[in-house]
Amino acid sequence: xxxxTQTPSHQVTQMxxxxxxxxxxxSNHLYFYWYRQxxxxxxxxxxxFYNNEISEKSEIFDDQFSVERPDGSNFTLKIRSTKxxxxxxxxxxxxxxxxxxxxxxxxxxxxxxx
Amino acid sequence: DQQVKQNSPSLSVQEGRISxxxxxxxxxxxxxxxxxxxxxxxxxxxLISISSIKDKNEDGRxxxxxxxxAKHLSLHIVPSQPGDSAVYFxxxxxxxxxxxxxxxGQGTTLQVKP
Numbered sequence: 001x002x003x004x005t006q007t008p009s010h011q012v013t014q015m016x017x018x019x020x021x022x023x024x025x026x027s028n029h030l031y032f033y034w035y036r037q038x039x040x041x042x043x044x045x046x047x048x049f050y051n052n053e054i055s056e057k058s059e060i061f062d063d064q065f066s067v068e069r070p071d072g073s074n075f076t077l078k079i080r081s082t083k084x085x086x087x088x089x090x091x092x093x094x095x096x097x098x099x100x101x102x103x104x105x106x107x108x109x110x111x112x113x114x
Numbered sequence: 115d116q117q118v119k120q121n122s123p124s125l126s127v128q129e130g131r132i133s134x135x136x137x138x139x140x141x142x143x144x145x146x147x148x149x150x151x152x153x154x155x156x157x158x159x160x161l162i163s164i165s166s167i168k169d170k171n172e173d174g175r176x177x178x179x180x181x182x183x184a185k186h187l188s189l190h191i192v193p194s195q196p197g198d199s200a201v202y203f204x205x206x207x208x209x210x211x212x213x214x215x216x217x218x219g220q221g222t223t224l225q226v227k228p
């Protein structure tokens with residue numbers, strides 16, 4: 001069964017450092033997303049991406065965050081200067097609108113900022 | 115922001131019995147609802163969804179019921195199995211937004227006892 005894959009599974013970084021989280025969405029999907037879950041809290045929407053541009057972003061997705069689809073298969077989330085409160089599980093997801101809005105998630109990348 | 119609420123943080127049922135997980139929403143623009151299952155340190159796994167034009171959708175042991183007038187949906191698992199023990203998230207989307215922004219509930223931890 002096709003799946004969304006994410007790397008790394010876990011990253012520890014120093015505050016102020018840049019982090020890039022990588023994702024390979026399901027191959028025939030056209031819509032890509034990043035969500036995150038801070039420990040003990042809800043899964044929260046960060047950003048959606050379609051046709052090489054951001055479709056919608058949440059208030060969490062400030063200037064420190066950016067997304068990119070550098071080639072035909074990868075989708076990345078960059079955090080320019082990490083803060084302690086960025087520590088969370090980051091989930092990449094993708095969907096094919098033809099599938100009735102079902103969004104499929106990757107296994108997550110656990111980011112710890114120290 | 116409590117647009118999607120799962121008021122029961124936990125539920126415990128005996129193997130073979132029915133598990134009923136509940137979810138309430140407030141935004142009348144939501145027109146597609148999904149249930150995800152999540153294990154610790156893993157991504158949400160899609161279980162079942164329902165469009166607002168339906169009131170019931172069934173897939174194997176899983177059935178989702180939607181009561182639009184009450185803004186309430188529920189997930190029934192029959193019969194429950196120990197492997198169903200996980201956190202279950204209800205999520206909603208306003209399809210007309212076309213951006214894939216899912217709003218998640220807080221989750222309900224289901225424990226199925228052998």
